[in-house]
Amino acid sequence: MRRYLSTIKYALGISLVLGATGCSDQLDEVQPQTSLNRDLILSDPNAAMTLYYGVYGSFRSYHYTLFTLGEMRSEIWADGLFTESEDGGLRNYYTHNIDANNVPAGNWAGFYSLLDKINTAIKLFPQTPVTEDQKTRVLAEMHGLRAYVYYTMLKTWGGVPLTAEPVTEVGSLEELYKERATPEAVMAQVKADIEQSLSLFADDDALAAGFTGTSKHIYWNRAASLTLKGDAYIWSGTHMGGGSADLATAQQALEEVSTISGLGLVENYADLFDPAREANNPEIIFAISYEKDEATTGVYSSFRVNTTQAGTLLLDPYTNPRTVAQAYPYLAGASRVGLSESMIQKLQSSEDERIDATFEVMYRNDPPAYPIAGVLLTKFAGREDAGSQLYDVDFPVYRYADVLLMLAEAKAKQGGDPSAEINQIRERAYGSSYTPYADGSQEQDLRAILEEDLREFIGEGKRWWSLRRAGDEWVFAYVDPVYLAPGQEYKFLLPISVSMLNSDPKLEQTPGY
Incomplete structure (x- = not known):
């Protein structure tokens, strides 16, 4: 039976949804989770712009993914001090505790859901009743966003499946299988989208x-x-x-x-x-x-401190002692990841205004040594607003x-x-x-x-x-090198899960895993 999807999907790319379940009898159950009527998009400029704004709303939901993939495998947060139980998921990133059975960012980190929205906008906007200037601008933005997403995926996994069309109908499960393109092909797609974006922007x-x-x-x-x-x-x-x-x-x-x-x-x-x-x-x-x-934003909760500890931990105990709660009365979170003492010393070794604007060191109230308890990431702390912290x-x-x-x-x-x-x-x-x-x-x-x-x-x-x-x-x-040493270059890229391999016979594991 052929099931036609007559609406624009705001859910995971269909093949990835099924890949996560690994069950072919799920095919008939595939439904758009949130939808806009295609005919309405093609006839109503307000509906068309809702599709456009929806892409950015979806992109925002990938903040944690973009931050984690782009930073947590570096040296910044490795072996850091924290006051509560360690965030085990983030620890796997900075210790490179990654293998075929311990796969972070599974199911391609959900990026195909975002790509399907972008592909839908690229496909439909030329037919919408918005002005030509709006069409051109939207398409220029969408090609740029698609290039950015594929570039992020290339850096994360190397070769990934390429798709430039939205999923609009599903026939058989086999139609959904898709092999990984070569890294060169993915980069070619990135560069082509960049050039298309620049061409459409022209001198805008x-x-x-x-x-x-x-x-x-x-x-x-x-x-x-x-x-x-x-x-x-x-x-x-x-x-x-x-x-x-x-x-x-x-x-x-x-x-x-x-x-x-x-x-x-x-x-x-x-x-x-x-x-x-x-x-x-x-x-x-x-x-x-x-x-x-x-x-x-809720991305940085594990980089702050809970309200109980905020009343006992000190900031700058030698020259301007005050508790975290006194300095940041409404800030909340958990201290589950942090900077090491050596990293703190390295960053604070000079008069660099960036450091004071990025984090504060929390000390235990245990004079005269005042041992370091951890750090409070303040860069994205936001502001006080009506008796609460607004992030x-x-x-x-x-x-x-x-x-x-x-x-x-x-x-x-x-x-x-x-x-x-x-x-x-x-x-x-x-x-x-x-x-x-x-x-x-x-x-x-x-x-x-x-x-x-x-x-x-x-x-x-x-x-x-x-x-x-x-x-x-x-x-x-x-x-x-305890976590990543020469000879382990294959770990620069992430593996994909066994369930993904089992669900799609065209997929191959990331080399080295």
């Missing part, structure tokens, strides 16, 4: 979609596509045989971002994470939006500091001088008395870039990707 440099009425940079834009282009071409130049040609393309794209009016570093680093300063923030290129009465800080996917450090990386890998970009980052971090960086060897340049990257992006889901993009040797230079 608006950082917020003109028909939304928002001044926050929370919709994909031309600067985001150019930044992604730089990111992806550095990756392909480093890891996929693109060499100097791809690195030069990356440099050109990133330099073009710097010519876009209204973009640049904010003067005060802490302003990046102040909800009151998100409108027209010149550093934010594309961010996930959080607003009161709309959505707030409404936008999550930056790309910001201008990304552009500068990736541009420095592209230059360094071509034998160029990255000091100008590094020093822009340093001057903001350390003030006018900063020590300028002078161009050195390629190894010295890349280390300088990665050291700034470490301090710049804590909590923003970037560090693991930065180490990976820099090159295999840099992963091993920073990650504890």
